[in-house]
Amino acid sequence: MITPRTRGRLLVLLVVVLLITNIAMLIFFVFLKPDPRNRGGRGDYVVEYLKDKVGFDTTQIAQFKALREKHNTNMQPYFTQIRADKDKLYKNLYKGNALPDSVLYPLTDSIGRDQAVIERALFKHFNEIRSICTPEQQPAFDSLLTRLFRRMPGGNGGPPPKWKENR
Structure with missing residues (x-):
């Protein structure tokens, strides 16, 4: 006690x-x-990775930073619009309101169109970055892209390991 x-x-x-x-x-x-x-954050990590693993020199890093800045500036309005459309969409869900198809479809179509623009611009952006690689650097850059896209939603990374084990 x-x-x-x-x-x-x-x-x-x-x-x-x-x-x-x-x-x-x-x-x-x-x-x-x-x-x-x-x-x-991630931007600095990417620069370090491009230096260390791909072999970018200071000129290539400067070109990469300029391309990244231009890309981010161009994409910002699309990200803002997608965020606004999703806010409109999900605010109704949070309020418990059912959205009629006449409101739901235009919002989701707008999100899809903006996402398609982003995907095309991202492809062009990576192509521009690849173009500043030397032929010797391109395989390392391609390997980076392959790993990056496998991590992204919808990539070819396959199901998580636990899912495979439970089948």
Whole structure:
């Protein structure tokens, strides 16, 4: 049985542990902020990958960054429109409203048209990037694209491993 004195000691110990944990979290979040140069996320990873695995030089990296910036700028309106159309579509679902086909079909058709534009532009974008590769770099770049597309929804990656095991 726990005596009142033991219970008091446990509570003091618990408060001390929680206090130390909170101080450690404050130090981490306030003083150990991540380097802002690393906040670019995936874009920086792609640049490093192109340098290390494909063998891009500084000129090719500059060309890639210019192509990526142009592509992202051109695609932004389509992503914005798709997001707006999906918001209209799913807000009705969240409200419990049934959408008539006269509203549903135009929204989904608009999403499909914009997605088709994005897919064509993405194909052209990757083709432009491939064109700045030397013939020696192209197999490594092609390998990168193959892995990338297998990870994307609808890619040829096949079913997840658990699904294969359960069949």
